[in-house]
Every structure is written in C-alpha cells, then in structure tokens.
Amino acid sequence: MSGILAMQLEQLRERFGDVQTRQLPSGTTLVTVPGVRLPEGWSKTSATIHFIVPSGYPFAQLDCFWADPELRLAHGGPPQNSAPTPIPETVEPALWFSWHLTGPWNPNRDTLSTWMNVVIDRMRQIQ
Numbered sequence: 001m002s003g004i005l006a007m008q009l010e011q012l013r014e015r016f017g018d019v020q021t022r023q024l025p026s027g028t029t030l031v032t033v034p035g036v037r038l039p040e041g042w043s044k045t046s047a048t049i050h051f052i053v054p055s056g057y058p059f060a061q062l063d064c065f066w067a068d069p070e071l072r073l074a075h076g077g078p079p080q081n082s083a084p085t086p087i088p089e090t091v092e093p094a095l096w097f098s099w100h101l102t103g104p105w106n107p108n109r110d111t112l113s114t115w116m117n118v119v120i121d122r123m124r125q126i127q
Contacts, residue, residue, distance in 0.1 A: 004058055005029065008112040015113060024089040027055040033116065041126035043072040049119055050087055050094060053112070061105030062115045065122075066094035073126060097122065 012033065013019045020032040034048045047067045054060040066087050073079055078095075085096035099122045 002057075005053060005112075008058075012112045012116065016116070024052070026089060028089070029053040029057075030087065030090070031112065036116075036120070036123075039124050039126070041074050042123070043070070043074055043076070044068065047071050047123075049116070050092075051115060051119070052088065058107035058110070061101060061110075062112075063100055065097050065099060065119050067097065069093040069095050071095050079126075 009019060009021060009031070012031070016033050016036065018034055020034075022030045022032075024030055030050060030052055032048060032050050035046050036049045037046050038044060050066040051062055051064070053062065066085070069084060071079075079097065081098045083096050083098075085094065086092055087094050097119075099118070101118060
C-alpha cells in the first residue's frame with residue numbers, strides 16, 4: 001500500500017472509525033466504511049459503504065460505490081442509478097451506485113475523504 005493511500009486511509013479512519021481494507025487480485029483496494037449515517041428518506045438510518053481504490057491512485061480517480069444490498073428508499077423503491085450487483089472480484093452481494101464525479105479529480109487536492117463527501121452528497125440527493 002502506497003504511503004499516500006495509507007495516510008488517506010488513516011484520515012478516513014479518524015473521521016469514520018472502523019474503516020477496513022482488502023487487497024483484491026487485480027491490485028486494487030476495496031475500502032469498507034461501516035455505519036455511514038444516512039439522511040431521512042432511506043429505509044435505514046445508516047449503511048456500510050464500499051468503494052474500490054484503483055491501482056493507479058491517486059492519479060486514477062475513484063468511481064462508483066456499493067452499499068448494503070437491502071438498502072432502499074423509504075417508500076421501498078430502489079434509488080436512481082443503482083442495481084443489485086456484487087462488488088467486483090468478490091462474491092459479496094451489494095447495491096451498486098453508478099455515481100460519478102461531476103467535476104475533475106485533482107490528485108494534488110482530492111483524497112479518499114473527498115470521495116466519501118461525494119458519496120454522502122449522493123445519499124442526500126434522495127431519488
């Protein structure tokens with residue numbers, strides 16, 4: 001694990017607590033952030049969020065994320081741009097969010113915490 005990735009994972013742990021990582025066969029890193037609080041409008045008050053750090057990180061940007069497979073909107077419907085899809089290179093069931101950055105990724109500025117801000121902002125945009 002690169003020094004930059006290790007440092008940013010530590011910052012993520014300071015913010016979210018029990019952040020876990022697992023190296024995947026492709027050389028990517030699966031990051032799991034349990035207990036992420038969700039705003040009203042969801043079927044749960046918190047969820048576990050997963051995302052993959054590409055091997056070229058921080059120059060390769062993060063893209064998409066996964067949540068608990070049973071997560072739904074409060075009325076029971078699925079969130080927009082989501083589908084039940086296992087996390088790549090695992091057999092873990094999850095709800096995949098096809099969600100992408102709206103602006104450019106800057107490896108000199110953006111971090112894993114930046115990405116978690118994107119995820120949390122997406123969860124606030126209940127649709």
